[in-house]
Amino acid sequence: MKKLINAPEDVVREELEGLALAHAGMVRVSLDPYMVVRADAPVLGKVALVSGGGSGHEPMHGGFVGAGMLDAACPGEVFTSPTPDQILAATKAVDGGAGVLHIVKNYTGDILNFEMAAELAREEGIEVEAVVVADDVAVRDSLYTAGRRGVGATVLAEKLCGAAAAEGRPLKEVADVCRHVNDFARSMGMALTSCVTPSAGRPTFDLGEDEMEIGIGIHGEPGRERMKVAPADDIVALLAGPVVEDLPFRAGDSVLAFVNGLGGTPLIELYIVYRELHRFLAGRGILVGRNLVGSYITSLEMAGCSITLLKLDDELARLWDAPVVTPGLRWGA
Amino acid sequence: MKKLINAPEDVVREELEGLALAHAGMVRVSLDPYMVVRADAPVLGKVALVSGGGSGHEPMHGGFVGAGMLDAACPGEVFTSPTPDQILAATKAVDGGAGVLHIVKNYTGDILNFEMAAELAREEGIEVEAVVVADDVAVRDSLYTAGRRGVGATVLAEKLCGAAAAEGRPLKEVADVCRHVNDFARSMGMALTSCVTPSAGRPTFDLGEDEMEIGIGIHGEPGRERMKVAPADDIVALLAGPVVEDLPFRAGDSVLAFVNGLGGTPLIELYIVYRELHRFLAGRGILVGRNLVGSYITSLEMAGCSITLLKLDDELARLWDAPVVTPGLRWGA
Amino acid sequence: MTDSAADVARWARAFQAEIAEHRDRLTELDAAIGDADHGTNMDRGMRAVVAKLDATPAGDDIGALLKTVGMTLVSTVGGASGPLYGTVFLRMATATAGRSELDGDGWAAALDAGVEGVQARGKAVLGDKTMVDALVPAAAAFRHAVESGATAGEAWHAAAVAARAGVKATVPMVARKGRASYLGERSAGHQDPGATSSYLLVHCGAEQLGGQAHSGAVRT
């Protein structure tokens, strides 16, 4: 294992300390329990947004705390859901009297911990709604699974709900934006290499020198298929095809196209992927109204990418363009 | 070699096409010759900034084209300097009548090609000044070498000069800002893994599973020393020590601290590095006035990082805070 | 023969030791069908429980003690198992609130409450390849034994035997809950880590509870 870390057990704390030192103007960081909170929280009268999950996906979620996006993030240990008391503490720290939205990725651990936290918060008189994001088409959604994993759509939901909350909309409407994003966004990812969790110290899965995994999860969960590595254009078809067919996205649709790097893949490759995605969609009459290209929801140092499409309407485009000032995503101010 | 690319010879073109599709509002891209130009170029009456170099360092330089930073970037083939006619074409495309500053990284190829381009541009009546950035303390600067390589300070120089140009300052003053940045910035990098150029298809250098290279160049040029991998805190000392001693940076100095990822290193690790850098500097009485943490000058998929320090004064801090709207760096608008 | 709060504390400490001993094994089981952290998660949590017990003045109230265990697990384990184990202990705490002694009937009620809680929280049923596959048969066997006139000690033994069989039964199952469900058919052939740690919990009960420190309990 080669990483720029000290002891594996200190990774999350030290990362949070670094984040706090680097972005003191935007966020405050608590180390006990772990949480990243907007520097000016609570914002009175505004619906507050709380998300969280295991660490190892930076900048998500701590890097998305700030004006126009999250009010707080709760980082767990690497790839381990945060605990209810972290989430409760964050919920209390950011509640501005207008209620709190929990944006939860669909993993059993995340759901259970957020559920317990929401129950505790409600007992303390805080209005909490939770929306679960589940956009990964690599997983069959059925009664016989834990359902689709929450991946790239989470980033989009956090930005869009953040904008809705900043406009002063009530909790139910902000939660509706989140549900809408979840209903109209789909994702799929692929890996060229495995991630290595600091505590394990070795690759989570083994991939041959000429193999890739299509449909990988952001914790290195197995995908749909293991294949020989292929040109980027073919990989785009393997990812975007199932994504487009699932919703389905149709000719005439406008979309937000999000090409995400998994941590070990450089930007030059992401633009090559984006180029083909744009052509792939154009060939189906699907228009790219907005885009995001970069490493926003990572899986430690995994090489690979994911593609997320969100069906856009004028309202979502407007929310997307609204100002956002966070360590990881910033424009308009 | 595992990369998200198609044919090695198409990497640069396809990356540029992707960049153009993703950021149509900010930049225009020419494929013959390769150049990335501000969408609204030329800006009349404003000093124009042109930089460039081999590709493989994204977002530098194409991702730094836009309001408040570069007017044009000239991407060469991967790790190969651009040619004079690219640079000439870019210079002509962005000249707004107030002259053009060439920001050149100190590599023989870059210097020679920019020199020829400047001569040609001057023959066509365009006022051109060139400033060479040479900040890599890993290389001994002497009469017996090509001098220090231009690395992380280039990103800072492009931002700061871009802000000075946006204020309407004349060519000489904008060039002075660049010279000042070069005089007061120092960098050093390290690699955990080698990069792989698409055309070679195999690692540029071999590093053992337990080795790292201290003082690496952004094209995989050999460093000062090959060592056993060490904890992040020790690596920070190995990089920041020589950087601080070289200028030297002294107690009471305020600096801009830039922790840069080389392409294959995820953000979580960069924040761990940043944390220790901040402590390292604090221990020497050096204050971090501004910071930048992320992968801004990369070396394909190389894992590793570099540290750049720039001595700050109020003027530089003000220029740093000025709005910038580029694909790779954005704030204030 | 009844158990006191001190006996219950001994049970928790024994569980911590057992988890520490099997930490890597639990993580390996989770590596095969999950994300390789179950041993780490439970070990972190149970160490925190013991630290908490060490720091808390020993009281008589079994419910209070079980609540401390549950709250500590909830706030230190994370993942799926944190809320699930937390719920087991918190529900047992509610069922035993204010009690300073527990007999077989008391334990049967507590175990039923814990198992009901975990199912309410995680929505897993028998056969989903989760800790439920160890806990449900264990609680059922315990109640059956008590209702058939067995001592609490005998009931704990019966529960451990049933939990062990439940763990083994998870091997061929296809996971339908939790992270392992992403594997679909490929989850078959692997023993569930959460069921395994649950068996260890019941096994420690058989060694420590039932009114006396038993020896020669069922071995894994």
Add this chain to the structure above:
Amino acid sequence: MTDSAADVARWARAFQAEIAEHRDRLTELDAAIGDADHGTNMDRGMRAVVAKLDATPAGDDIGALLKTVGMTLVSTVGGASGPLYGTVFLRMATATAGRSELDGDGWAAALDAGVEGVQARGKAVLGDKTMVDALVPAAAAFRHAVESGATAGEAWHAAAVAARAGVKATVPMVARKGRASYLGERSAGHQDPGATSSYLLVHCGAEQLGGQAHSGAVRT
């Protein structure tokens, strides 16, 4: 015996063929002390030169032809070698502007101009471990031969011999210019790629110029 523009074009084409043949070798030499692209760079450039020659109506003006070669190299090679080789040809072009025939004196003047240009551009001197170490001795040997009464053909031979010796001399040198200089002492023991390609250029001159297509020229 003099060379016409057609002879000069043949020289350029021969150089392209030679570069293509030795492309990987040149890149390997560059891998050892540079960035592994010298063969790729020169190959890309010389292919473009030949394509340009194919597309341009053949004229009589040697200066114009050399200018085409130089401009094409400048605009297609990049790196350090693009401007340097470009300068060699552009300076030779200036020295031969309007000439439809070149004799020994004419070539000597052209080579001197080219070599001067490369040194003015790159600031390298003999011993810096660059193409200068092949080109300077080659031009000097050429002029010496012509001034000693040799034919242009003989002078080209002498130049190739000198260039070859110059290349070999780069092996023990410590680089002081270009990318190889970052290696310091570690650059010693490796042959310079740019000097090697320069030798190929002069070698092709010995085969193609001097008023006749020679055979049996010095081999690498």
